[in-house]
Amino acid sequence: MTKIILLVEDNPDDVELTVIAFKKNRIANEIVVARDGAEALDYLFGTGIHAGRDLNIMPTLILLDLKLPKLDGLEVLKRLRENARTKRIPVVVLTSSKEQQDIIESYNLGANSYVRKPVDFTTFMEAAKQLGLYWLVLNEPAH
Amino acid sequence: MTGSWFANLSIRAKLLWIILLTSIAALMVVGLAIVTYDSITFKGEKYQELSTQADLLGAISTAALVFNDPDTAKEYLSALKASPPVASAILYDGEGNVFATYRRSDNAKIDPPPVEIDGYRFKGDDLLLFRTIYQGGEAIGTVYLRTELGFKKRLLQYAGIVFGLLIGSLLVALVLSTRLQGLVSRPLLEVTAVAREVIDHQDYAHRAVKHSEDEVGVLVDAFNQMLAHIQQREAALQAANQALQEEIIEHKSAREQVTSLNETLEQRVAERTAELESANLELEAFSYSVSHDLRAPLRAIDGFSILLQEGYQDRIDQEGQNYLQRVRAATQRMGHLIDDLLKLSRTTRSEMRPAEVDLSALAETIANELQELSPDRQVTFSITSDMIAYADPALIRVVLENLLGNAWKFSRNRSEARIEMGTMINNGKTTYFVRDNGTGFDMQYADRLFGAFQRLHSSSEFEGTGIGLANVHRIIRRHGGQVWAEGKLDEGATLYFTLSEWRKPS
Numbered sequence: 001m002t003k004i005i006l007l008v009e010d011n012p013d014d015v016e017l018t019v020i021a022f023k024k025n026r027i028a029n030e031i032v033v034a035r036d037g038a039e040a041l042d043y044l045f046g047t048g049i050h051a052g053r054d055l056n057i058m059p060t061l062i063l064l065d066l067k068l069p070k071l072d073g074l075e076v077l078k079r080l081r082e083n084a085r086t087k088r089i090p091v092v093v094l095t096s097s098k099e100q101q102d103i104i105e106s107y108n109l110g111a112n113s114y115v116r117k118p119v120d121f122t123t124f125m126e127a128a129k130q131l132g133l134y135w136l137v138l139n140e141p142a143h
Numbered sequence: 144m145t146g147s148w149f150a151n152l153s154i155r156a157k158l159l160w161i162i163l164l165t166s167i168a169a170l171m172v173v174g175l176a177i178v179t180y181d182s183i184t185f186k187g188e189k190y191q192e193l194s195t196q197a198d199l200l201g202a203i204s205t206a207a208l209v210f211n212d213p214d215t216a217k218e219y220l221s222a223l224k225a226s227p228p229v230a231s232a233i234l235y236d237g238e239g240n241v242f243a244t245y246r247r248s249d250n251a252k253i254d255p256p257p258v259e260i261d262g263y264r265f266k267g268d269d270l271l272l273f274r275t276i277y278q279g280g281e282a283i284g285t286v287y288l289r290t291e292l293g294f295k296k297r298l299l300q301y302a303g304i305v306f307g308l309l310i311g312s313l314l315v316a317l318v319l320s321t322r323l324q325g326l327v328s329r330p331l332l333e334v335t336a337v338a339r340e341v342i343d344h345q346d347y348a349h350r351a352v353k354h355s356e357d358e359v360g361v362l363v364d365a366f367n368q369m370l371a372h373i374q375q376r377e378a379a380l381q382a383a384n385q386a387l388q389e390e391i392i393e394h395k396s397a398r399e400q401v402t403s404l405n406e407t408l409e410q411r412v413a414e415r416t417a418e419l420e421s422a423n424l425e426l427e428a429f430s431y432s433v434s435h436d437l438r439a440p441l442r443a444i445d446g447f448s449i450l451l452q453e454g455y456q457d458r459i460d461q462e463g464q465n466y467l468q469r470v471r472a473a474t475q476r477m478g479h480l481i482d483d484l485l486k487l488s489r490t491t492r493s494e495m496r497p498a499e500v501d502l503s504a505l506a507e508t509i510a511n512e513l514q515e516l517s518p519d520r521q522v523t524f525s526i527t528s529d530m531i532a533y534a535d536p537a538l539i540r541v542v543l544e545n546l547l548g549n550a551w552k553f554s555r556n557r558s559e560a561r562i563e564m565g566t567m568i569n570n571g572k573t574t575y576f577v578r579d580n581g582t583g584f585d586m587q588y589a590d591r592l593f594g595a596f597q598r599l600h601s602s603s604e605f606e607g608t609g610i611g612l613a614n615v616h617r618i619i620r621r622h623g624g625q626v627w628a629e630g631k632l633d634e635g636a637t638l639y640f641t642l643s644e645w646r647k648p649s
Contacts, residue, residue, distance in 0.1 A: 014442065017446040097435055117438070118442075121446035121450075124442065
């Protein structure tokens with residue numbers, strides 16, 4: 001069973017760069033992309049466009065942007081932490097913001113990590129490598 | 144009221160008493176004078192009478208004495224019966240022996256006194272008289288006469304008359320004075336009544352009527368003048384009171400106006416505060432948006448530039464590669480600028496939480512951090528110990544990071560770089576300073592040091608966004624302090640700052 005990464009990101013450039021960054025680091029896991037908060041919840045709870053999805057398959061890691069259309073990242077985080085199926089999935093907040101209030105609020109809502117997307121793509125690739133190595137290889141998730 | 148009972152009497156009673164006492168005194172004096180005069184003349188008359196009788200008796204008794212014939216002498220003496228005032232008489236012979244006696248009534252006791260020389264004297268209510276009888280120049284005997292004057296009786300009569308007169312004249316005086324004293328007391332009583340009226344009703348328009356030109360008239364005039372004066376004063380006072388009242392009303396209305404203005408002002412302040420808060424919120428949203436949205440395209444530019452550089456290496460020549468490198472550098476720089484701008488805006492927005500801060504320890508920490516970042520550099524730090532300030536710890540850290548970071552950056556061309564931080568008293572205020580022996584600056588641009596994006600060095604010389612000192616300036620201003628710089632090109636710079644001393648807890 002492959003470990004799935006759920007990438008919640010509305011910016012197509014960022015989606016592509018993130019996917020490339022993982023590929024270039026030889027992280028071959030399947031990456032499911034949700035373009036907004038609602039779509040992310042649909043995927044996680046098997047509703048909307050993801051109705052009927054096999055809910056036994058859950059992502060091993062969620063990469064969550066905060067600034068999203070419809071439902072923002074913090075709201076998504078809150079909802080998935082309230083649900084028994086999703087509450088133990090590691091969530092890494094991956095965002096542009098370095099605002100203290102965002103960081104505090106994310107941890108308050110149960111984020112496992114907070115990584116700021118650097119402007120420098122080489123740095124970003126390094127971050128993607130570290131994240132993949134840590135959360136997909138080293139970290140032991142709860143099943 | 145003080146004084147004797149007399150002083151407290153009404154003027155009417157006083158006048159009555161004065162008239163009565165004066166009348167009594169006058170009558171007493173007159174009565175006394177009359178009685179005195181009468182007693183003197185009465186006594187003189189009695190003496191004359193008695194003296195004549197003694198002479199007469201002596202003349203007719205001469206023969207009886209010469210011939211030693213007491214019976215005849217007694218007969219002569221008996222003739223005194225016709226003169227009732229003589230109570231007793233005695234005839235003495237030449238040797239002073241009793242020769243003959245007489246008494247008017249038998250029960251009258253006769254106790255013959257010894258012969259005295261000529262003269263008279265009063266004894267009790269009696270007049271005694273001795274008269275020597277001469278015969279041819281030789282004393283042959285003495286006559287003694289005693290008469291009862293009835294003086295006391297007469298005096299009593301007089302006293303009765305005087306008393307009667309006194310009573311009579313007092314009655315007359317009482318009637319007269321009752322009638323006449325009105326002339327004196329009525330004007331006074333009138334003035335008194337007016338005075339009482341004035342006092343009771345506070346009405347100074349009353350006037351006393353003047354009846355005469357005497358002292359009471361003068362008093363009435365003076366009283367009326369005084370009333371007129373008081374009336375004027377009262378009017379002036381009332382006018383002043385009126386003015387004062389109006390002033391008070393004006394004052395009150397002014398105060399109400401101020402209060403209403405204050406309320407309006409408070410309302411406006413509240414409105415402005417709300418506006419400001421909403422503007423702040425907007426600004427925050429804007430900053431948030433900037434930090435998110437402005438960086439995302441930069442990431443894309445940088446990311447795809449790299450992908451171009453790496454993935455299409457064979458199709459892009461060296462010049463193209465170079466251009467892509469410059470695109471990436473500009474992108475990074477833009478990223479730093481955005482970050483610094485956000486820092487600056489955060490400096491202005493964040494809430495101040497002042498506390499005691501050990502600036503010395505903080506400076507040491509920052510110095511160590513700088514050294515760790517560039518372990519190759521040889522910099523001598525000299526930081527004064529125990530500099531304690533009252534400031535927001537996070538913000539003051541930004542200040543020291545910038546000042547020490549600048550000193551570190553601009554002294555990197557020195558083989559023996561020195562950075563000093565200390566304190567001094569300037570114009571009575573504790574002033575902190577950070578000094579370096581670095582590249583310094585031209586003093587004519589000193590005022591441009593603290594403006595945002597203002598730089599005195601090119602980016603190729605020294606990197607930076609020109610935000611650091613602008614940030615320092617804002618933070619120090621928020622602390623109620625001042626910041627300024629001194630420097631000389633190629634000799635180093637000193638940055639000074641103060642913190643508001645009143646913020647220190649006592």
